[in-house]
Every structure is written in structure tokens, then in C-alpha cells.
Amino acid sequence: MEISRHDIVLVGGGGAGLRAAIAAVEADPKLTVACVSKLYPMRSHTVSAEGGAAGVAREDDNLDLHAYDTLKGSDFLADQDAVEVFVEAASRELVQLEHWGCPWSREKDGRVAVRAFGGMTTKRTWYATDKTGFHMLHALFQTSLKHDRIVRYDEYFATRILVENGRAVGVAAFDMRTGKMHAVLGRSVILCTGGAGRIFPFTTNAAVKTGDGMALAYRAGVGLKDMEFVQYHPTGLPGTGILITEASRGEGGYLKNNKGERFLIEYDYGVGGKAELGPRDMVSRAEMREFQAGRGFKGPYGDYVHLELMHLGEEKIDKKIPFVRELARNYVGIDPVFEPIPVRPVVHYMMGGVDTNLHGATELPGLFAAGECACVSINGANRLGSNSLTECLVFGARAGNSAAAFAKGSSSGDEKSALEQARAEAARLDRLRGKHGGEKIAQIRRELNLATESGCGVFREEDSMRAALDTVTQLKGRYADIGLSDRSLIFNTEVVQALELGNMLDVAETVALSALHRRESRGAHTRTDFPTRNDGEFWKHSLVKFAADGPHLSYKPVTKTRWELEERKY
Amino acid sequence: MAETRMVKFEVLRFRPESDKEPVFETYEVPCMEDWVVLDALNAIKDDIDPTLSHRWSCRMGVCGSCGMLVNGRPILTCAAFVRDYQGTIRVEPLSNFPIVRDLVVDLESFIHKIKSVKPWIIRKIEKDVAEGEYRQSPEQLEEFKQYSMCINCALCYAACPVLAAEPEFLGPAAIALAHRYNLDSRDEGNASRFDALNDGDGLWGCSYANECSQVCPKHVDPAMAIQQAKLTDALQFVHVLPKKSFT
Amino acid sequence: MSAKHFGPPKTPCAPARKPSGFPLGWYRYRNYTIFAATCIPMAIAAVELIVGIRALGKGEAAWDAWLASLATGPMRALNIVCLLFAIYFAFRFGWVGRKIAAGRIGPVPKPPLPMPILGVAPLGGFATLWLILFIILGGFV
Numbered sequence: 001m002e003i004s005r006h007d008i009v010l011v012g013g014g015g016a017g018l019r020a021a022i023a024a025v026e027a028d029p030k031l032t033v034a035c036v037s038k039l040y041p042m043r044s045h046t047v048s049a050e051g052g053a054a055g056v057a058r059e060d061d062n063l064d065l066h067a068y069d070t071l072k073g074s075d076f077l078a079d080q081d082a083v084e085v086f087v088e089a090a091s092r093e094l095v096q097l098e099h100w101g102c103p104w105s106r107e108k109d110g111r112v113a114v115r116a117f118g119g120m121t122t123k124r125t126w127y128a129t130d131k132t133g134f135h136m137l138h139a140l141f142q143t144s145l146k147h148d149r150i151v152r153y154d155e156y157f158a159t160r161i162l163v164e165n166g167r168a169v170g171v172a173a174f175d176m177r178t179g180k181m182h183a184v185l186g187r188s189v190i191l192c193t194g195g196a197g198r199i200f201p202f203t204t205n206a207a208v209k210t211g212d213g214m215a216l217a218y219r220a221g222v223g224l225k226d227m228e229f230v231q232y233h234p235t236g237l238p239g240t241g242i243l244i245t246e247a248s249r250g251e252g253g254y255l256k257n258n259k260g261e262r263f264l265i266e267y268d269y270g271v272g273g274k275a276e277l278g279p280r281d282m283v284s285r286a287e288m289r290e291f292q293a294g295r296g297f298k299g300p301y302g303d304y305v306h307l308e309l310m311h312l313g314e315e316k317i318d319k320k321i322p323f324v325r326e327l328a329r330n331y332v333g334i335d336p337v338f339e340p341i342p343v344r345p346v347v348h349y350m351m352g353g354v355d356t357n358l359h360g361a362t363e364l365p366g367l368f369a370a371g372e373c374a375c376v377s378i379n380g381a382n383r384l385g386s387n388s389l390t391e392c393l394v395f396g397a398r399a400g401n402s403a404a405a406f407a408k409g410s411s412s413g414d415e416k417s418a419l420e421q422a423r424a425e426a427a428r429l430d431r432l433r434g435k436h437g438g439e440k441i442a443q444i445r446r447e448l449n450l451a452t453e454s455g456c457g458v459f460r461e462e463d464s465m466r467a468a469l470d471t472v473t474q475l476k477g478r479y480a481d482i483g484l485s486d487r488s489l490i491f492n493t494e495v496v497q498a499l500e501l502g503n504m505l506d507v508a509e510t511v512a513l514s515a516l517h518r519r520e521s522r523g524a525h526t527r528t529d530f531p532t533r534n535d536g537e538f539w540k541h542s543l544v545k546f547a548a549d550g551p552h553l554s555y556k557p558v559t560k561t562r563w564e565l566e567e568r569k570y
Numbered sequence: 571m572a573e574t575r576m577v578k579f580e581v582l583r584f585r586p587e588s589d590k591e592p593v594f595e596t597y598e599v600p601c602m603e604d605w606v607v608l609d610a611l612n613a614i615k616d617d618i619d620p621t622l623s624h625r626w627s628c629r630m631g632v633c634g635s636c637g638m639l640v641n642g643r644p645i646l647t648c649a650a651f652v653r654d655y656q657g658t659i660r661v662e663p664l665s666n667f668p669i670v671r672d673l674v675v676d677l678e679s680f681i682h683k684i685k686s687v688k689p690w691i692i693r694k695i696e697k698d699v700a701e702g703e704y705r706q707s708p709e710q711l712e713e714f715k716q717y718s719m720c721i722n723c724a725l726c727y728a729a730c731p732v733l734a735a736e737p738e739f740l741g742p743a744a745i746a747l748a749h750r751y752n753l754d755s756r757d758e759g760n761a762s763r764f765d766a767l768n769d770g771d772g773l774w775g776c777s778y779a780n781e782c783s784q785v786c787p788k789h790v791d792p793a794m795a796i797q798q799a800k801l802t803d804a805l806q807f808v809h810v811l812p813k814k815s816f817t
Numbered sequence: 818m819s820a821k822h823f824g825p826p827k828t829p830c831a832p833a834r835k836p837s838g839f840p841l842g843w844y845r846y847r848n849y850t851i852f853a854a855t856c857i858p859m860a861i862a863a864v865e866l867i868v869g870i871r872a873l874g875k876g877e878a879a880w881d882a883w884l885a886s887l888a889t890g891p892m893r894a895l896n897i898v899c900l901l902f903a904i905y906f907a908f909r910f911g912w913v914g915r916k917i918a919a920g921r922i923g924p925v926p927k928p929p930l931p932m933p934i935l936g937v938a939p940l941g942g943f944a945t946l947w948l949i950l951f952i953i954l955g956g957f958v
Binding site: 663667678729730737779781793 | 839853
């Protein structure tokens with residue numbers, strides 16, 4: 001079995017991962033970072049983010065305002081100390097990225113331009129036309145190329161965190177190309193593997209968002225926090241789920257029902273004067289209620305509403321949101337200059353994830369996490385648009401620095417136990433390839449998607465959540481009898497899909513369990529049987545931990561510094 | 571149930587552990603009206619032949635993973651609509667790259683070439699982050715913006731006839747990326763990239779096939795970048811133009 | 818640092834396949850192949866000119882003999898073919914390279930090099946090339 005030794009082992013090469021890698025090598029001139037990713041880094045899902053990244057930029061803005069907007073957007077579940085740290089570092093990180101070549105859109109005087117975004121009281125979203133994630137990721141990837149101490153292991157799939165003496169000392173990852181297991185050892189491990197939108201059937205997320213890192217941490221004994229909070233993005237294309245950026249509303253787009261009404265203004269959905277720029281959970285709920293009231297358009301993939309951009313004019317659309325035009329034309333055959341785009345809520349982001357503190361550290365010494373796979377939490381029960389790209393940078397850098405400091409302060413393990421674990425993983429992988437069994441990967445995946453859609457959708461209630469949880473538990477049982485056809489070693493993507501499915505089942509179980517037991521409605525978690533927020537009983541983070549007899553749910557307090565809890569009205 | 575139409579796909583397979591050379595296999599796939607070729611490949615993998623290996627991720631034309639040849643033409647399979655093709659649809663891995671497995675090609679040479687042009691901001695003195703951003707006017711941004719749109723899908727490499735004969739040619743995407751940085755008003759690294767570009771296998775390998783720009787899904791127009799870069803390079807070579815970029 | 822040293826592939830691969838439709842199947846590749854093939858008539862034209870220059874050096878009689886040899890049927894036909902290839906080359910070169918002059922040499926806002934004849938309109942380079950060709954070949958200069 002191949003053994004690679006580095007100082008820091010990073011899993012995931014997206015926005016948070018690359019930022020962490022660069023931070024780590026800049027923190028110390030001798031450290032090497034192994035960047036283990038199941039994709040070439042520029043293919044990571046950060047690339048499809050469109051709208052922008054938030055950071056205080058204008059004179060009429062200040063850190064407290066950004067913090068307050070974020071906190072309110074989170075329905076007051078975010079940890080206030082983390083939010084303070086986040087907003088303070090935000091602009092600095094965005095300027096750093098600009099120095100690294102990110103082509104932010106500009107004002108006439110050469111300064112970086114900012115646009116309005118959902119839930120933000122003033123313009124503070126930095127953007128690169130409407131392909132911000134793409135430009136950010138490529139700037140990070142290209143900058144990472146200049147550091148020889150970032151050693152990349154492209155298309156390596158991590159299957160287990162290696163733990164020795166209660167410390168994370170690396171990962172077992174197999175080279176998808178050769179099929180061989182590697183032990184990638186280090187003195188600290190950072191997880192930046194993104195979210196798990198693919199547990200749902202309709203999502204903006206790419207194929208790769210299967211919650212791998214979350215599952216890895218979970219199985220290593222680290223808790224997953226706030227998993228019930230799943231963000232539905234209000235404007236995804238029906239069917240494919242392709243993202244139509246919030247920037248289309250930020251630039252002035254309208255959402256209209258089948259009566260031609262701007263329903264966010266016409267009816268009371270809690271967004272007040274913000275209308276289309278209300279926070280995502282409220283807008284998504286509004287759309288679902290419009291469907292329930294029969295005011296949605298009917299389509300082959302379910303109901304939808306109209307996103308109208310015609311009044312913006314061709315010039316503004318081509319200048320500010322050209323990618324939206326391209327996507328609409330290619331995937332629904334509609335030119336938004338002349339016709340409205342059909343949109344509906346689709347799963348977009350997981351507010352929950354690996355439980356970390358504001359330094360990116362988990363409870364397992366040596367294990368750090370950042371980005372969508374982590375939950376610090378700054379997003380609480382609902383994330384504001386454009387906060388997550390900044391989150392990748394801020395907490396990616398913090399996790400990178402923390403992991404570097406930890407690595408410097410630790411000695412290497414004796415490797416014996418770690419290598420045994422890696423060998424066990426190699427054996428497990430060999431057994432999985434071409435395994436005989438009665439269940440099919442695609443079938444279990446489809447049933448998982450049906451369960452999460454029915455039980456953990458925009459509106460939830462006790463019975464359907466319980467049913468979903470039961471289904472997931474059953475599917476996990478059936479997963480043990482999975483049958484694979486591909487026995488080959490070289491670039492076997494069937495075994496990768498099987499491993500990803502296993503990760504998705506673990507993550508889905510934590511989502512359903514946390515959702516079932518949160519008997520209130522807060523942020524993106526809306527229950528028809530408990531429709532109000534209950535700060536008295538539920539102002540706390542849920543935490544799910546792995547145990548042999550099934551996942552254990554507990555709760556953690558929310559950190560408060562300066563802001564009092566309020567009713568969330570806009 | 572939504573309407574589907576049976577479409578025949580001829581897919582090139584290659585299993586290095588058992589096949590001596592690549593071979594076509596045919597699949598009949600029930601396709602929906604708005605499907606792309608990628609949807610059909612996923613349907614094959616999910617329900618017909620799980621041993622088919624292919625790369626894909628975002629399915630919206632921005633990650634660059636799913637580039638393949640469809641009926642001989644390099645295209646992103648997530649942007650190739652089944653309804654636009656008649657008869658049997660032939661799917662092959664990208665040309666000009668060694669085939670690892672089925673529709674997956676070896677992209678290491680591509681990654682290496684991208685890195686060789688030093689695609690990062692190179693400056694003599696870096697501004698401190700506390701001093702804020704470098705000022706760059708919208709016009710300065712327009713100069714290089716088009717070339718910054720490359721998604722690294724390597725379709726241009728599959729299309730380039732020069733690469734067919736000379737696999738060591740730097741290639742359209744790498745040159746366009748170098749040119750993107752050379753044109754960026756914040757960059758001063760023109761001289762550092764000169765050697766990689768000014769080579770028989772660098773810029774000068776290009777012989778005006780222009781097919782790269784024809785297949786580029788993001789309209790980067792790498793052919794234009796190469797010809798502009800050639801002019802700059804030639805003038806720098808005879809010292810009419812200084813190598814250091816203007817800032 | 819050259820791009821050449823990227824090492825052998827990690828696993829046994831099938832050899833890279835040539836682009837589909839190259840050299841003559843796909844119409845754009847066909848155009849390119851003809852474009853590249855203009856090197857052959859150009860080589861012939863170059864040989865003719867070398868013979869002519871040698872004749873020039875040998876004196877007036879040799880020179881007149883060479884000019885007379887160019888006036889024969891087969892030579893005229895050959896030279897017309899060469900001319901057609903040259904025009905095709907110039908046309909395609911100008912077309913593929915038409916935006917070169919529109920681009921900047923180095924980034925803004927410093928003034929571009931003083932090359933006013935190429936202009937900054939998208940077709941400026943293309944048109945200029947044709948103008949130069951016309952002036953020289955037409956004997957105006």
C-alpha cells in the first residue's frame with residue numbers, strides 16, 4: 001500500500017479547501033499540504049456559485065450591520081462570536097483574493113463594485129459578473145499552483161479518517177485511477193468537502209455533493225450540527241434544478257404567480273419591503289404557499305412561478321447577469337430579455353455540517369473543517385445569499401492556519417495503528433468492488449431521494465419526517481446487500497458511487513433525525529405542526545453523533561455576545 | 571409518465587484490464603425530450619451498464635468535466651441536447667488524449683501545461699491587503715475578461731490538429747490563460763511567462779487551424795489570444811516591445 | 818520550464834485518438850489542410866524565383882529566356898494555381914487573424930504602439946493586409 005507523508009492532509013479542493021491550503025503553506029515556510037480531492041480542484045462545486053461574496057465595502061456600511069443581517073437571517077441561531085469574527089475578516093479576504101487575480105466587477109473609478117442581495121440591508125455583495133464562484137475558484141486554484149508545497153492528489157477518494165491515540169493523523173484515500181488505496185498521513189487533517197444536496201432529488205448541486213466529509217467526520221465520532229437546516233434556493237430551474245442566481249433578483253427581477261402578481265408584495269409572507277430580496281427561506285416558503293393556493297404555473301416537473309427580467313433590458317442583463325441568460329436559453333429555451341423564466345425552490349445549501357468552533361477545529365484533536373461541510377455556525381437556521389463564498393475564504397483561512405499551528409505543535413504518530421486502519425479500508429474496498437448483492441445503487445439512491453423530498457422538504461410535519469427517517473434506516477439495511485457489476489480497478493466509478501451512496505445515507509439519517517426532534521419552526525426548518533419559533537425550548541444547536549446502536553441526538557448552546565433575540569420580521 | 575423516445579447510443583468502451591483496444595458498444599436508452607447526452611450516459615450507468623465510466627459534475631456547463639466527442643465533435647455532454655441529433659449518437663472520449671478508461675482521458679498533460687505558463691499574479695511588490703484592492707477600471711477588466719472565462723474543459727485540445735501530431739504543443743487553453751494574465755493590469759509577470767510561450771512547442775506551434783475557438787463552449791476565443799500573443803511575443807523577441815508589462 | 822516533461826501515464830492507456838474528420842473529413846479541417854498545403858505551391862514559386870534570380874545574374878539573355886519560359890502554357894497554369902493558393906492563404910490568414918489589431922499590445926491604458934495602419938476596427942487588420950497585398954502585387958509600388 002502506498003504511504004504518503006505530509007504535514008497537513010486536506011480533503012476537498014474547492015473554495016474553502018484551496019484557501020486553507022494556501023493559508024497553511026503561507027503560515028510556515030516548511031509545511032507541506034496534501035490536497036486530496038475526488039475531483040480536479042477546478043471542477044469543485046464552488047465553480048457554479050454565481051451571485052457574489054459579501055463583505056463590507058461601502059462607507060455607509062459597517063461590520064455590525066453585516067453581523068446583524070447575518071444573525072437575523074439565521075433566525076438568531078448563529079453563534080454571535082463566530083459571526084463577529086466572520087464579518088471582520090470578510091472584506092480582507094475578498095481583497096486578498098483580488099490581489100490573487102480574481103476579476104471582481106468594478107465601478108468606474110476602479111474600485112470593486114457591490115450589489116444588493118437577499119436579506120442584506122445595504123449593498124455589500126462583491127461580484128464577478130454572475131460567475132463569482134467560478135472566478136473565485138479559478139483564482140484560488142491558479143494561485144495554489146505557485147506553491148510547490150501544496151501537493152495535489154487529484155481524483156483520490158478519501159474513505160476514512162485515520163485516528164491514532166485519539167488524534168486525526170491522516171486519511172485512507174484510494175487513487176481512482178489505479179484503484180489502489182493510499183495512506184495519506186499528516187499531523188492534522190482538514191475537511192473541506194462541501195455539502196450533501198444530492199440526498200435530495202431536485203437540487204442545484206453537482207453530482208459530487210454527497211456529503212463525503214460530513215460522513216467521514218461522523219464515523220470518526222465527531223458530531224454533525226444543525227443538520228435539519230437545508231436551504232431551498234427560490235430560483236432553480238424546474239427539473240434540472242440548475243441555479244438561477246439570486247443576483248437576478250438583486251439586479252431588480254420580479255417573482256410573479258399565475259395571476260401576474262408580485263406575490264411577495266401582494267400577500268404577507270414576512271419579507272416586508274424587501275420583496276424579492278427577502279431571505280431565501282421566506283421566499284421559498286412563499287412560492288410553496290403560492291403553489292398550495294393554486295397560483296403556481298403547472299409544468300411537467302411540478303409547479304413553478306415566473307422570474308421576470310424583461311423590464312431590466314437587454315443591456316443590463318448582458319452586462320450584469322449574462323450567465324443567467326445563457327442558462328435560460330440553453331436549458332429551458334427561453335430568452336429572459338423577452339420572456340419570464342420558470343423557477344421553483346430547489347435544495348441548494350446545507351447550513352448544518354461538521355461541528356467546529358470558530359477556529360475550524362472539531363472536537364477530535366487534529367481534525368479541522370471549513371466551508372459548507374462545516375457548521376461553525378454563522379449561518380444558523382438560514383444562510384443569507386453571498387455569505388457562503390465569503391465563509392469559504394474566512395473559515396478556510398482560519399482552518400488552514402489552525403491546522404498549520406496544530407501540525408507544528410505536534411509530533412507524528414507512530415503510524416502503526418493508522419496503517420492498519422488503511423489496510424482495513426483497502427480490504428473493504430476490495431470486497432465492495434464487484435460485490436454480489438440484490439440491491440442496486442441507483443434504486444436505493446432514488447428511494448433515498450423520494451424519502452428526503454417527502455419528509456424533509458420545505459414544509460415538514462411529524463408523520464412524514466418519521467416515515468422518512470424509518471425509510472432511511474431501512475435503506476441503510478438494504479445498502480448492506482448492494483450488488484455491483486464492475487470488478488475493475490482502473491477508474492471504477494461504480495464503486496465510487498457506492499461509497500458516495502453510503503455517505504449520503506449516513507448524512508440523510510442525521511438530517512431526518514434532527515428535523516424530527518426540532519419541534520419548532522426556525523429559518524429553513526418549517527413545520528406545519530409547530531409553526532412558530534420556540535426560543536424557550538429550541539434556541540440551541542442540534543448535534544448528532546454516531547453510535548453503534550444508531551445516531552444519538554443531543555443539543556449544544558448557542559453563543560450570544562451582543563445581540564438580543566428578536567422576532568424575525570423584515 | 572413523461573414521454574420518452576428510444577435513442578441508440580454507440581459508446582466507445584475501453585477496459586485496460588481486459589481490452590486490447592477500445593471497442594464500441596451500443597445501448598438503447600429511453601430519452602426524455604429535454605435530455606442532454608449526459609443524462610443518457612447516466613441512464614446507461616444507472617440502469618443498463620454500471621461498468622461505464624465517465625466524468626461529470628455540475629451538469630450546467632461550468633465545471634468542464636464532461637467534455638467528450640459526440641458524433642465526432644468535441645462538446646460538453648451536459649450541453650449536447652439529444653433532440654439535436656438524428657439517428658444513432660456516437661459518444662467517444664476526447665481526441666488527442668490517451669484513454670484511461672471508457673470515456674475518461676488522461677488530463678495530466680493538460681494540467682501540467684496550465685501550470686507551466688505560471689497562471690498567477692506576478693508582481694515585483696505586492697500591495698498590502700490592508701491598503702485595499704488594486705484599482706482596475708471596467709475597461710481594463712474588459713481587456714482580459716473574455717480569456718478568464720476558460721473552464722478548463724480541454725475541448726480545444728481535443729479539436730486542435732497540431733496536438734494530434736505534436737502532443738507537446740502548449741495548447742490553446744494554456745496560451746489563452748497566459749495571455750489573460752499578461753493582459754491583466756495588475757500583473758507584471760510577462761517576462762516570467764516569455765520562455766514558456768516563445769517556443770516551437772509554445773505559441774509558435776499554432777498554425778491557424780482556429781478549431782479551438784470553434785469548439786470552445788464559453789466563447790473564450792483562444793485562437794485570438796494566441797495570435798495576439800504571437801504579435802506581442804514577436805515584438806518582444808526583437809526588443810521593440812519591453813517584456814515587462816505596463817502597469 | 819517547458820511543458821514537455823509530464824511523464825508517462827500512471828496506468829496503461831489506449832493511445833490518443835486523432836481528431837475526428839482530420840485531415841479531410843470535416844469541412845473546417847479540410848480548409849485548414851488546404852491552407853497548410855499552400856506550402857507546396859509556395860515552395861514551387863520559390864524555386865522558380867531562385868532560377869529567375871540566377872538567370873538575372875547570368876545576364877540579359879538568360880533573363881529574357883527565363884521570362885519567356887514563364888510565358889508558356891503549362892508554366893502560366895502552374896503560376897495561376899500558385900496564385901490561387903496564395904490568395905486563399907492570405908484570405909484565411911487575414912480572417913483568422915482579423916482581430917489581432919483590435920486587441921491591445923499589453924494592457925491599457927498605456928497607448929498602443931504606433932501602428933496606425935493596422936487600425937483598431939475588428940476587420941482593420943484583415944483589410945490592411947489585403948490593401949498591402951493589392952498594392953504590391955498590382956504593381957502600384
